[in-house]
Amino acid sequence: GDRTETLLQTDGLVKQFGGFTATDDVDFSVAEGELRCLIGPNGAGKSTLLNLITGTYEASDGSIYYNGHDITDLDPHERVSRGISMKFQVPSVYGDLSVRENVRLPVQQFADGEERRRLVAEAIEAAGLTGYEDVAASQLSHGQQQQLEIGMAAALEPDLLLLDEPVAGLDVAEREAIAERIRRLNEEEGIAFIVIEHDTDFVASIAEEVTVLHNGEVFREGPIEEIESDPEVQRIYLGG
Ligand code: ADP
Ligand code: MG
Numbered sequence: 054g055d056r057t058e059t060l061l062q063t064d065g066l067v068k069q070f071g072g073f074t075a076t077d078d079v080d081f082s083v084a085e086g087e088l089r090c091l092i093g094p095n096g097a098g099k100s101t102l103l104n105l106i107t108g109t110y111e112a113s114d115g116s117i118y119y120n121g122h123d124i125t126d127l128d129p130h131e132r133v134s135r136g137i138s139m140k141f142q143v144p145s146v147y148g149d150l151s152v153r154e155n156v157r158l159p160v161q162q163f164a165d166g167e168e169r170r171r172l173v174a175e176a177i178e179a180a181g182l183t184g185y186e187d188v189a190a191s192q193l194s195h196g197q198q199q200q201l202e203i204g205m206a207a208a209l210e211p212d213l214l215l216l217d218e219p220v221a222g223l224d225v226a227e228r229e230a231i232a233e234r235i236r237r238l239n240e241e242e243g244i245a246f247i248v249i250e251h252d253t254d255f256v257a258s259i260a261e262e263v264t265v266l267h268n269g270e271v272f273r274e275g276p277i278e279e280i281e282s283d284p285e286v287q288r289i290y291l292g293g
Contacts, residue, residue: 060085060213060245061106065115068101068269075101077269078115083213088239088246090256090277093266094290099249102266103215106247107139108132119213134163138211140202140219148191152182152201155190160208172208179242180204181234196227203234207244214238216248220255232258253281265289 061083068076075098083089091099104110106117108129116125124132146155156176160169177186180200182193190198199219206214216235220228236259238244250256256263256277263280265273267289273280280286 058085059083059118060087060120061247062118063102063106063115064118066102066105066112066117067114068098068105068110069113075269076105079266079269079271081264081271083245083247085212086239086243086245087262088235088260089248090260090263091247091249091266092251092253092256092263092280093272094292097266098269099266100217101269103139103217103247103249106132106215107137109139133209133211136210136212137215138206138209138213139215139217140206141217146190146198146201146205149189151187151189152177152180152193153186155201156180156205156208159205163209172210176204176208179207179234179238181230194227196223196230199223199227199231200234203231203238207238207242210242211244213245213247216246218249218251220250220252228252228255229258235259253277257281 059082063079063081066076066079079102093099101110105112108127112125116123119135119137153173156173160172164172177183180203182197182201182204190201193201203219220231232255235246239246248259261276263277264271265280265286272289273283273286
């Protein structure tokens with residue numbers, strides 16, 4: 054599609070937990086086919102923003118538009134149907150199930166028969182786990198489990214895929230394998246991404262544009278090189 058079209062847009066988005074404002078008047082947008090990273094110190098509101106976009110959390114105020122439609126009041130399942138998919142911060146693969154059985158879980162809610170088999174096969178390929186179909190997920194390395202989760206999230210051929218800290222705890226080689234999965238899904242399938250990640254080397258390896266959240270607000274937005282060398286961004290990471 055036309056990469057200059059807006060895919061997702063939030064307008065004055067607010068999330069309050071009791072009296073605490075976790076997301077504060079956020080205007081944020083992602084274009085079709087864009088790969089955007091979301092960074093910011095712990096507690097900045099990154100996961101909360103993704104959970105608002107998926108509908109896991111209900112917005113306290115403001116709106117979310119997707120493909121030009123107001124989706125603020127849609128339930129999570131309806132958002133998945135419209136093309137929004139997420140890999141959560143907490144691992145969600147079933148160790149006792151094989152790679153194929155895990156991938157089938159998200160797919161079987163939306164497809165059956167030949168379509169189901171095609172989506173499962175493509176998701177295993179997208180995960181980079183061809184040859185591991187019958188291996189129990191518990192037997193995979195931590196990095197391969199993360200690849201599996203990305204494949205599961207990509208299985209429904211979303212237009213927008215949200216990844217919350219996909220390389221946390223992984224070594225350099227495992228990080229590069231994940232970066233490769235993300236780049237391929239973005240370039241070959243045209244899937245837009247919002248990726249939460251702290252490691253600036255990893256961010257620079259997948260994204261050009263970065264959004265910095267701080268205290269629930271958009272603090273900075275721009276190219277990774279600019280953001281990395283911004284003294285104000287360095288200051289918030291040091292807790293100033
Ligand atoms: P990040 O992902 O940037 O580390 P979060 O979005 O997880 O930050 O959290 C932002 C703030 O909102 C934190 O102060 C956190 O404690 C608070 N918060 C997040 N989820 C909840 C919740 N379900 N109930 C209460 N407070 C929450
Ligand atoms: Mg988080």
